[in-house]
Amino acid sequence: MLPDPRLADLPLVVALLALALWLIATRHDRSAIIGFTAYGLIVAIVWVRLGALDVALTEAALGGIMGLLLLMAAARLGDAPDGPPPTWPLRVLVGLLCGAVTAGLAVLVLTLPEPAPNLVAAVAEQQSATALKNPVAAVLVAFRAVDTLLESAVLALAVIGLWSVGADAAWGERPRALDSDAPDPALVLLARLLPPVGLVVGVHLFWTGADHPGGPFQAGALLAAMVALVWLARLGAPPPVRSRLTRVGLMLGPLVFLLIGLAGVVAADAYLAYPEALTKPLILLIEAAKTLSVAVALALLVAGPPALPRARP
Amino acid sequence: MIWADVFTVVLVTAGALFFFAGWVGLMRFPDSLSRLHALSKADNLGLGLVVVGLLAQASWPYGVLKLIALWLLVILVGGATGQMLAGALHAAGPTPEPDRRGDAARDAGGTR
The missing domain is CATH 1.20.58 (Methane Monooxygenase Hydroxylase; Chain G, domain 1)
Incomplete structure (x- = not known):
């Protein structure tokens, strides 16, 4: 057996x-x-x-x-210097608090109702309205569209937060966190060979997301990794933060989502609702814009805050 | 069909052995360059054997082509990162690791 x-x-x-x-x-x-x-x-x-x-x-x-x-x-x-070891009462307190959190989680998990409440049946019932075969995509872009809209806005906010920690004098300059003096030849070779493959796989992940696992976030992360690889190998450089094109790319996803959502008030009967005939094309448009914005946002997060050129010795 | 399954089991097991040998090398070899060598051998040969073994189970043509593409990509990325790590180690210069070397030499003598 x-x-x-x-x-x-x-x-x-x-x-x-x-x-x-x-x-x-x-x-x-x-x-x-x-x-x-x-x-x-x-x-x-x-x-x-x-x-x-x-x-x-x-x-x-x-x-x-x-x-x-x-x-x-x-x-x-850098490595944080070792401070004095915590005192005994503090250690006991931390131990008790950690134990309490663990016990609380354990109780919650063990007392979950059986069977667990879920919305699978409700999603399956309504899924045909979205013209999407992947139920995850249907939930993200139609049933819980507000969450997804906020998610894509959060990434843009993160980039604004990162940019705001740059030095005042460097404002408008380009990020330089990835700069190195002489990138390794092996890295340069990799940065020439891998991005074409990554680009195809990224676009495939976006396109297939409607019917199979995949979608804007996964595709955007892959595209961002390819861009960061090119920047690391110095085959290209991050755009300066004053670049209008970069800012438009960053905001296009949330903006397109918001505009189509607002249009839903007039064209369909609710905010973030899609008119029936146009559901699939509109969702495709939103997802395409979001893929672009996720890729731009993640690549900019890796590139770091704007910085002045390093002084050459 | 049974022969295809036997083929898969044999080759995937051989691949797993290479990964195990690579892991042992990573743990026990005395210096970083040798550890890197053990790791890249495991990646290239181990994964290669696993992929060839799984080809017998994959659907023609897309499953087979995807597996081969995956193997080629791992070889490319593994080779490039191996070169980068080795280059960084070379630039940093030789580092004496007396405690580990002593351990490894004693274990190599003891376990054989």
Whole structure:
């Protein structure tokens, strides 16, 4: 008799728990970040095993970019000096609070109603109205459109926040966090060969998102990674923050979404509702604009705040 | 059909062995360049064997072509990052690692 197929997931669970414990125990920022990125990849495989391919793609794509951002931040901050060890009452208090949070989560998970309440039936019933075959896409762009609109606006706000920490004198200049004096020849080769492939896969992820796992966030993250690779290899440079084209690209996604949503008040019967005949084309337009804006926003986040050119020695 | 399955099991197992050897090398080799060597061997050969093994199960033509494309991409990225890491190590100069080297030498003598 074959063993229970769920046993195949056991190494995954063990690796996840071991890595999580190690992440908390390690004392070095850089090792913790590399561990965290690896942890994200294992979580992505777990999502695949659970059948949530959309979430897995997002976790893998955005997790990689997050890891890069954290590494750059850690490199900038340097290792924090070791302060005096915390006092005993403080340690006990932290331990008690952590224990309370864990216990609270455990109680919540263990007392979930059986079967868990879900909206799968409701989504399946209404999905045909959106002309989308991927239920995740239908939820994101039609049933919960407000959440998705706010999500794409948040990325633009993050870029504005990043830009505002640049020095006053550097305003209008281009970001220089990725600049290096002489990029490695292997990196330059990679930056020449990989982006064409990444571009095709990114556009495919966007296009297939209507009917299969994929969508603007995953596609945008992939495109942003390709752009960052080109910038790292100095085959191109990030645009100056005064560039109007960049700003339009950053805001196009939320703007198109907002305008079509407002038009819905007149053309359909509610804010963020789509007229029946135009549902599919409008959703495609929104998703295309959002893919572009997500890519621009993530690439700009990696590029860093505007900075003055470094003085040549 | 059964022969295709046997083919897959044999090749994927061989690939897994390469990954295991790469992991052992990563853990036990004395210096960074040797560890890098172990890792890239595992990536190229291990993944290659796994991909060839899975080709027998993949659908023609898209499944097969996707698997091969995946393999080529990993070889490209793995090779480039390996070169970059090695270049950075070379630029940083040789670093003495007496404690690890001592450990590895003793273990290599003891476990063989």
